[in-house]
Amino acid sequence: MKTLDYRQFQCPHPVVETRKALLAHPGEELQVLVSDQISVDNLNRLAASLSYQLLQQPAEVGFLLTLTPAENTEVTPAVAKQAGGKSVIFCGSEQMGDGDGELGLILLKNFFVTLTELEVPPDAILFVNSGVKLACQGSEALEALNALACRGVDIAACGLCLDFYHLKDKLQVGRTTNMLEIAETTLQAGRVIRP
Numbered sequence: 001m002k003t004l005d006y007r008q009f010q011c012p013h014p015v016v017e018t019r020k021a022l023l024a025h026p027g028e029e030l031q032v033l034v035s036d037q038i039s040v041d042n043l044n045r046l047a048a049s050l051s052y053q054l055l056q057q058p059a060e061v062g063f064l065l066t067l068t069p070a071e072n073t074e075v076t077p078a079v080a081k082q083a084g085g086k087s088v089i090f091c092g093s094e095q096m097g098d099g100d101g102e103l104g105l106i107l108l109k110n111f112f113v114t115l116t117e118l119e120v121p122p123d124a125i126l127f128v129n130s131g132v133k134l135a136c137q138g139s140e141a142l143e144a145l146n147a148l149a150c151r152g153v154d155i156a157a158c159g160l161c162l163d164f165y166h167l168k169d170k171l172q173v174g175r176t177t178n179m180l181e182i183a184e185t186t187l188q189a190g191r192v193i194r195p
Helices: 013-024 037-049 101-117 129-135 142-150 159-164 179-188
Strands: 002-005 030-034 052-058 063-069 087-091 124-127 154-158 175-177 191-193
Touching: 002 013, 013 030, 013 037, 013 101, 030 037, 037 052, 037 063, 087 179, 101 142, 124 129, 124 179, 129 142, 129 154, 129 159, 142 154, 154 159, 154 179, 159 175
Parallel strands: 002 030, 087 124, 087 191, 124 154, 154 175
Antiparallel strands: 030 063, 052 063
16 A cells, blocks of 8 residues: 655645545555544545545554455545536735735645646636736746646736736736726636635
8 A cells, every 4th residue: 555645745646646546546545644634524524525435544653544445436536516617817916815814825836836726627717916926027926827727727917907016027927908808707607616
């Protein structure tokens, strides 16, 4: 039985990597070491979604989780149910949520990293207001956004917003767009998600 040690990582890394391992080796038992209860809870939900049973034990540091496939079940990745049109992420800020700004930056970066691991990525990501900073030089989200762009996700940043923040020449991923296109894209979308 393979054992993965993710005690040095925070979410979403343990759940993303465990999901990859389960899908790469369906039907095999797997042990995972994690350091915190949040990772335990997230892996418990992952196990249930893929028809695995999870046994939790204390480890010398953190928790040892044993994931065992349920009998006579085939492991298949969950695929997002598509609404009647494109799925669009509308990002109007450089952070997720209204609380602490530093935490909001971390959450939004993790959101984009997690999107790279999904079977079905969004069709487009639109950046407006301070959200345009995420697609510009110096952003910690660039690696994830580049990976999404390579998978065909249309990434577009508002030109007026880039001008306002003096970032027009700093755009590193995607393209410049305008409010007419943003309005048309969101109105024609099957679903619009605001992180």
